[in-house]
Amino acid sequence: MNRSSFRIASFFLLSLTLNTVAGAAQENSGGAVPPDPDANVVLGGGTGEPGQQVVLPIYLRPPGDAPVGSLKLEVTFVSVNLKFQKIEPGIAADMGNVDIKSEAKTGKNDKGVETTTVTVNATAPSGGSDQKGIPPGLLAYIALQISETGRPATIGLQTRLEATEFGTKKKLNDMRVADSAVEVVAAGTQPEVACFFFTH
Numbered sequence: 001m002n003r004s005s006f007r008i009a010s011f012f013l014l015s016l017t018l019n020t021v022a023g024a025a026q027e028n029s030g031g032a033v034p035p036d037p038d039a040n041v042v043l044g045g046g047t048g049e050p051g052q053q054v055v056l057p058i059y060l061r062p063p064g065d066a067p068v069g070s071l072k073l074e075v076t077f078v079s080v081n082l083k084f085q086k087i088e089p090g091i092a093a094d095m096g097n098v099d100i101k102s103e104a105k106t107g108k109n110d111k112g113v114e115t116t117t118v119t120v121n122a123t124a125p126s127g128g129s130d131q132k133g134i135p136p137g138l139l140a141y142i143a144l145q146i147s148e149t150g151r152p153a154t155i156g157l158q159t160r161l162e163a164t165e166f167g168t169k170k171k172l173n174d175m176r177v178a179d180s181a182v183e184v185v186a187a188g189t190q191p192e193v194a195c196f197f198f199t200h
Contacts, residue, residue: 076116
């Protein structure tokens, strides 16, 4: 699925509530995501076979009336068989002229296994009287590549979020984010639950 088609499809997704998106993400990750209907940032799950790419959408729902000026989302996962490729802005970021940047760092967990932490930074433009912070909706999507030698497994995606209010730069400590997962399935296997927008 090319980028243009993805964005057209994502436009229609903006009509859905993030509660529905969170539920779909939970189902698609094999139940690895704790139910959290109050999450302000939802990272979609993904399913793929060895050698395939999975695309994980990031959705934003600002808390109450507080406009979000910037957010920093860290996504950490075991990366022996799952590699970060790139991040692309979503339709909400495009419409709001939001600056999206990413950085990936590798390390090891307490068991000595390789991990990667992808940091996504989103910043709303500060100029103009019509600016209202980062708009809600599809903020960005992360592309990950499953290794050709990857075996069936569920790879957890642990998240950490920091955000500031637009204009005041006050920390928004009440914002919540939901963890997610990538399910690696055997070649030719159809996942029990599949969401087209989360796997293409």
